Amino acid sequence: MASMSLEGRTCLVTGATSGIGLAVACALASRGARVIGVGRDALRSEKARAEVARAAAGGPVPEWEITDLGLMREVEGLAARILAREGSLDVLVNCAGVFTARRRLSPEGLETQFAVNHLAPFLLTTSLLPLLEAAPEARVITVSSASHFYGRIHWRDPSLSAFYLGLWAYEQSKLANVLFSYELVRRLGPGTKVRVAVADPGLANTAMGKKQGLSPSSLFWSLRRRAGSPPSVPAEAIAFLAEAPRNLVGTGLYWKGKAAMASSRLSYREADAARLWAMSEAMVEAALGRLPKKPPS
Numbered sequence: 001m002a003s004m005s006l007e008g009r010t011c012l013v014t015g016a017t018s019g020i021g022l023a024v025a026c027a028l029a030s031r032g033a034r035v036i037g038v039g040r041d042a043l044r045s046e047k048a049r050a051e052v053a054r055a056a057a058g059g060p061v062p063e064w065e066i067t068d069l070g071l072m073r074e075v076e077g078l079a080a081r082i083l084a085r086e087g088s089l090d091v092l093v094n095c096a097g098v099f100t101a102r103r104r105l106s107p108e109g110l111e112t113q114f115a116v117n118h119l120a121p122f123l124l125t126t127s128l129l130p131l132l133e134a135a136p137e138a139r140v141i142t143v144s145s146a147s148h149f150y151g152r153i154h155w156r157d158p159s160l161s162a163f164y165l166g167l168w169a170y171e172q173s174k175l176a177n178v179l180f181s182y183e184l185v186r187r188l189g190p191g192t193k194v195r196v197a198v199a200d201p202g203l204a205n206t207a208m209g210k211k212q213g214l215s216p217s218s219l220f221w222s223l224r225r226r227a228g229s230p231p232s233v234p235a236e237a238i239a240f241l242a243e244a245p246r247n248l249v250g251t252g253l254y255w256k257g258k259a260a261m262a263s264s265r266l267s268y269r270e271a272d273a274a275r276l277w278a279m280s281e282a283m284v285e286a287a288l289g290r291l292p293k294k295p296p297s
């Protein structure tokens with residue numbers, strides 16, 4: 001089984017300004033891919049772009065998109081720009097993620113972790129499907145977490161407005177990544193050339209849990225992350241999924257490192273996955289002002 005050479009392939013990576021996403025962008029660029037990085041901040045994006053360009057070492061020059069993935073209108077705008085200028089997309093890595101100890105609502109009325117960690121990959125991936133289907137053998141890799149094992153979907157209150165715990169919101173969003181990916185496979189059907197994978201990076205030493213300012217959970221993260229691997233370790237595993245032969249990627253859906261494994265019991269509930277898809281569509285539509293801002297129960 002031959003690997004898919006990434007040379008000249010177009011790879012869109014969200015969360016490419018730091019941690020695992022930046023390392024993924026570098027790993028893909030070092031394999032000759034044409035990387036389109038996505039970041040929310042112009043200065044951090046410029047720095048990251050320079051780092052990815054160094055990794056490309058004379059290969060395709062990385063391009064960058066500035067997008068706040070917490071805002072569905074910006075995700076929609078990103079997808080529209082990519083659709084307007086690309087003929088196909090070989091690899092989409094949904095890596096951006098956030099943890100917020102305190103509940104935050106976007107101007108569109110969405111809880112931040114659900115918006116950035118789940119709804120953004122949902123909207124971006126489904127919007128870019130025509131480009132992915134136009135590629136010879138596309139990959140959609142969404143970065144979840146072992147935290148999904150502890151998560152459940154709060155169907156009546158996904159924004160956790162009645163009672164918020166940062167960890168509950170994070171675990172819910174990471175379970176949503178898995179349910180979404182499995183439902184995507186079902187909707188693409190058996191004849192598709194698009195391969196879908198969920199990547200569990202394990203504990204990685206990144207700044208994710210510290211970005212919310214000083215709090216007990218950020219102090220806890222500062223200590224805990226020291227036991228984590230450098231971001232290059234999960235990045236290499238994600239690059240492996242991007243270039244592994246189609247048949248091999250098709251043998252598993254949830255990947256820890258380079259090995260497929262079982263995900264949580266709840267993640268296999270097909271009815272829940274279909275329900276989450278419908279709920280996500282409704283929440284995105286409401287955020288974009290096309291529906292009343294109330295998720296279906």
Ligand SMILES: NC(=O)c1ccc[n+]([C@@H]2O[C@H](COP(=O)([O-])OP(=O)(O)OC[C@H]3O[C@@H](n4cnc5c(N)ncnc54)[C@H](OP(=O)(O)O)[C@@H]3O)[C@@H](O)[C@H]2O)c1
Nearest residue numbers: 015017018019020040068069070096097145203204206208
């Ligand atoms: N680190 C771990 O141990 C671990 C374990 C399991 C799963 N994960 C998952 O791995 C992924 C990457 O996390 P990480 O540890 O590498 O954290 P990180 O270093 O904080 O990277 C997160 C990335 O997401 C971006 N991002 C956050 N909010 C955004 C928004 N509103 N719009 C656009 N981009 C946004 C960040 O941008 P800025 O650079 O501007 O902040 C950054 O590029 C996440 O999905 C996380 O859930 C991490």
